[in-house]
Amino acid sequence: DTEVTQTPKHLVMGMTNKKSLKCEQHMGHRAMYWYKQKAKKPPELMFVYSYEKLSINESVPSRFSPECPNSSLLNLHLHALQPEDSALYLCASSQELTLVGTGGSYTFGSGTRLTVV
């Protein structure tokens, strides 16, 4: 299995809702990432997990709460979002956080397109 699977593919939520995005990989990768991509912009890093521990939070508002229950699964819990949080949320994984060169490539999922109304 060489894929990163994200669910759901599309999500519409109200500003008072609580929802979760799910990301799964079975490649044995020990680093996992959340990116946010607004329309016509490049992806921006949000969170980095290494060996199921949060390594990096790129100053993301607390209404976004990541969770890594095990080495294959990454969740992003959403609460009290704003319309400006509407975006494509991408999950990625790589073998190891600090590996560059061969084995240092990221595998991305297809993303969850989130609309906040």
Add this chain to the structure above:
Amino acid sequence: DAKTTQPTSMDCAEGRAANLPCNHSTISGNEYVYWYRQIHSQGPQYIIHGLKNNETNEMASLIITEDRKSSTLILPHATLRDTAVYYCIVRKSGGSNYKLTFGKGTLLTVNP
């Protein structure tokens, strides 16, 4: 990490080679050049990477100049499905190199 400069957009005829340039004049000795692409509404896809030598795989070739200040991604026979945004990214080995940071990229449009 070194910054990269890419043209905003390029066109290519189907079946012809697409040559996408990237300038990374401030690259240091331990920084790799990575290329990813993103087809509309999909996640980015890894294409190829290199350090000093030219590299080739089933998707593309990467030509890095001798001074390493620029590189060119070559898609030898572009198809309509190669229409995408192509990102050139420089990443450092060792230290705090966890970030894969995307620039604006080049929108390659392959025309019939």
